[in-house]
Amino acid sequence: MILIVAGVVIHLCFLLGERGGLIQIVPNAVPLFGMYKKHLQRHNAAERPSEIYWRRLESMGYTDRSDLEGLKEVYNSLKDETPPDLISR
Numbered sequence: 001m002i003l004i005v006a007g008v009v010i011h012l013c014f015l016l017g018e019r020g021g022l023i024q025i026v027p028n029a030v031p032l033f034g035m036y037k038k039h040l041q042r043h044n045a046a047e048r049p050s051e052i053y054w055r056r057l058e059s060m061g062y063t064d065r066s067d068l069e070g071l072k073e074v075y076n077s078l079k080d081e082t083p084p085d086l087i088s089r
Contacts, residue, residue, distance in 0.1 A: 039086055053078065
């Protein structure tokens with residue numbers, strides 16, 4: 001079932017737990033994660049995105065993977081390295 005509210009298309013999502021769920025398939029859509037992964041592959045990144053994230057966290061001196069400050073800092077540094085026009089490419 002697809003709902004349209006104020007011109008916005010809403011797709012159904014069913015949570016199956018804290019870390020997973022099902023989302024309604026959107027025809028002709030490209031997942032953002034897939035676009036980011038292809039960008040990394042084009043730049044010869046042999047590591048998975050999650051490995052890059054955790055390695056960066058450790059290189060910044062954070063040892064606790066639940067340190068919110070460190071997680072934000074790593075996210076922002078990776079975001080700054082990602083081209084702003086990635087979606088339009």
